[in-house]
Amino acid sequence: MELSFKENVNAMVDGAIxxxxxxxxxxxxxKACNSVLKVQFPVKVRGRVELFTGxxxxxSTHRLPAKGGIRFATFVNQDEVEALAxxxxxxxxxxxxxxxxxxxxxxxxxxxYNRDEMQAITRRFTLELTRKGFLSPATNVPAxxxxxxxxxxxxxxxxxxxxxxxxxxxxxxxxxxxxxxGGIRGRTEATGRGVQFGIREFFRNTKAVKAAHLTKGxxxxxxxxxxxxxxxxxxxxxxxxxxxxxxxxxxxxxxxLVDKTAGKKQGIPVEKVHQYMVEKGTLKGYSSAxxxxxxxxxxxxxxxxxxxxxxxxxxEAQITKKNAKRIKAKLVAEAAxxxxxxxxxxxxxxxxxxxxxDAFLNAGGVVVSYFEWVRNISHIxxxxxQRRFEEAKGLQFASAxxxxxxxxxxxxxxxxLASGPQEVDLVRSGLDDSMRLALQEIFETKxxxxxxxxxxxxxxxxxxxxxxxxxxDIGVY
Ligand code: GLU
Numbered sequence: 001m002e003l004s005f006k007e008n009v010n011a012m013v014d015g016a017i018x019x020x021x022x023x024x025x026x027x028x029x030x031k032a033c034n035s036v037l038k039v040q041f042p043v044k045v046r047g048r049v050e051l052f053t054g055x056x057x058x059x060s061t062h063r064l065p066a067k068g069g070i071r072f073a074t075f076v077n078q079d080e081v082e083a084l085a086x087x088x089x090x091x092x093x094x095x096x097x098x099x100x101x102x103x104x105x106x107x108x109x110x111x112x113y114n115r116d117e118m119q120a121i122t123r124r125f126t127l128e129l130t131r132k133g134f135l136s137p138a139t140n141v142p143a144x145x146x147x148x149x150x151x152x153x154x155x156x157x158x159x160x161x162x163x164x165x166x167x168x169x170x171x172x173x174x175x176x177x178x179x180x181x182g183g184i185r186g187r188t189e190a191t192g193r194g195v196q197f198g199i200r201e202f203f204r205n206t207k208a209v210k211a212a213h214l215t216k217g218x219x220x221x222x223x224x225x226x227x228x229x230x231x232x233x234x235x236x237x238x239x240x241x242x243x244x245x246x247x248x249x250x251x252x253x254x255x256x257l258v259d260k261t262a263g264k265k266q267g268i269p270v271e272k273v274h275q276y277m278v279e280k281g282t283l284k285g286y287s288s289a290x291x292x293x294x295x296x297x298x299x300x301x302x303x304x305x306x307x308x309x310x311x312x313x314x315x316e317a318q319i320t321k322k323n324a325k326r327i328k329a330k331l332v333a334e335a336a337x338x339x340x341x342x343x344x345x346x347x348x349x350x351x352x353x354x355x356x357x358d359a360f361l362n363a364g365g366v367v368v369s370y371f372e373w374v375r376n377i378s379h380i381x382x383x384x385x386q387r388r389f390e391e392a393k394g395l396q397f398a399s400a401x402x403x404x405x406x407x408x409x410x411x412x413x414x415x416x417l418a419s420g421p422q423e424v425d426l427v428r429s430g431l432d433d434s435m436r437l438a439l440q441e442i443f444e445t446k447x448x449x450x451x452x453x454x455x456x457x458x459x460x461x462x463x464x465x466x467x468x469x470x471x472x473d474i475g476v477y
Contacts, residue, residue: 005083011342016460056104059085066102069145076105093463126159137172144176172376175369184372186427192234194364197435212354219244227314312339334358357456387420394418
C-alpha cells in the first residue's frame with residue numbers, strides 16, 4: 001500500500017530523529033500536528049447555494065505566527081494539508097525564519113468560477129478562519145500556494161481588516177499581497193528565485209558537485225522542469241537566462257515540450273513558452289525552432305529524460321517507487337513540496353542520484369513572506385530611510401576617489417557607487433543570504449554528524465535540532 005503524504009514526510013523525518021537520538025516523547029510531539037480546523041460553509045453562486053469544504057492545519061506553535069500557504073484545488077484533503085503544514089515547520093527552521101508551520105486548503109476548482117464568485121468564496125473562507133482563531137498577524141498567517149495568488153491574498157487581507165479594524169497590524173495577516181496593498185517587491189518570484197540561489201550555492205561547493213557526478217559550473221547544465229506555474233517558471237527562467245543552464249524539457253499537465261537538440265543549442269526559451277501558456281492556457285500548439293510538442297502521455301516518461309538537473313515544480317508524489325529507478329538525472333532539485341516519495345527517495349539514493357530537498361530548496365517563498373510580514377508590522381518600506389543617505393555617501397566616496405587619483409571615474413562605476421538599494425535589491429540579497437547560509441549548514445551537518453548521508457536527512461537534522469532545542473530549553477508548557 002502507498003504511504004499517505006503525511007506518512008511519507010514522517011518516514012523521512014524519522015531518519016533524522018534516529019540520528020539525533022531524540023527522546024521518544026519529544027519526537028512524537030515534534031511530528032504531531034497541533035490542531036486542524038475543518039470548515040464547511042455555504043456560498044450563493046448563480047442563484048444556488050453551494051457548500052464548500054476547507055482546512056487549516058497548524059503543525060507547530062513553538063514560534064508564532066504559524067505560517068504557510070493556502071491552496072485552492074480539487075484534490076486537497078486533511079492528510080495533505082497536515083503534511084504540508086509539517087513541511088512548513090521544518091522549512092522555516094532550516095532557513096531561520098521565526099515562524100511555526102501551518103497550511104490550508106479549500107476544495108474547489110477555481111477555473112469553474114468567475115472573479116466575483118471567487119471573491120465571495122474567498123472572503124467567506126477568510127471569515128471562517130478569522131472567527132475560529134486561524135487567521136491573524138500574530139498567530140496564523142497564510143500565503144499563496146497552488147491555485148491562489150496576490151488576488152486572493154488581497155481579498156483575505158481586506159476581509160480581515162473589516163473584521164478586526166482595531167488590529168493595527170491587519171495588513172500582516174497574510175503575505176504574498178499585491179505591492180499596492182502592502183505586499184513586498186520580489187515576493188512573486190521568491191520561491192523560484194530561492195530555487196536558483198539554492199542550486200547556485202550547491203554548485204559553489206566543488207566537492208558536493210563532484211560527489212553528485214556533475215561537472216563544475218551551472219552554465220550549460222541540462223535541466224528538465226516539471227510544471228511551469230509560479231515556481232517552475234521563475235526557477236527555469238532565471239537558471240537559463242542568468243546562469244546559462246539549458247532547459248531541455250518542460251512538462252505540463254497537457255503535454256511536454258522537448259528540445260530536439262537535447263541541449264546542443266540554446267535550449268527551450270522559457271519566457272516565450274510562458275507567455276504562450278498565459279495567453280492560450282496550454283502548451284499545445286507552441287512552436288519554435290528545435291522544440292517539439294509531445295502530448296500528455298509523454299508527461300510521466302519525460303521525467304526520465306537524461307539530464308543533469310530534474311526540477312519537479314508541480315505536485316507531490318511525482319517520483320515514486322514505480323518510476324524512481326528510471327530517473328536518469330544526476331540531481332533532483334525539489335522545487336515542489338513532496339515530489340519524491342519516501343520509497344522513491346531510498347531508490348534514488350541507492351542509485352547515486354543526489355536530492356536537494358523541498359524543505360530547503362523551496363523555502364524562498366516563506367523567507368520573503370517573512371520580510372513582507374516584518375515590513376507590514378514595522379509599517380515602513382525597506383530602504384525608505386537609508387536609500388538616499390547611502391547614495392549621498394557613495395557619491396562622496398566616488399568624489400574622494402577622483403580627488404585622490406586625479407582621474408575621473410567611469411560613469412557606470414560612479415553610478416554604481418552612488419546608487420542606494422531599492423526594496424527589491426534588499427529582498428533578493430536577504431533571500432540569497434538565507435539560502436546560502438541554510439545550505440552551508442546542511443553541508444556542514446552532512447559532513448560532521450554521524451549517520452547522515454544525504455541532504456534530506458541533513459536538512460531535517462538541522463530543523464529538528466533547532467525545534468527540539470526550543471522544547472528542551474524552554475520546557476513544555
Ligand atoms: N506556499 C508557500 C510554501 O509552500 C509559501 C508559504 C508562505 O510564504 O508562508 O512554502
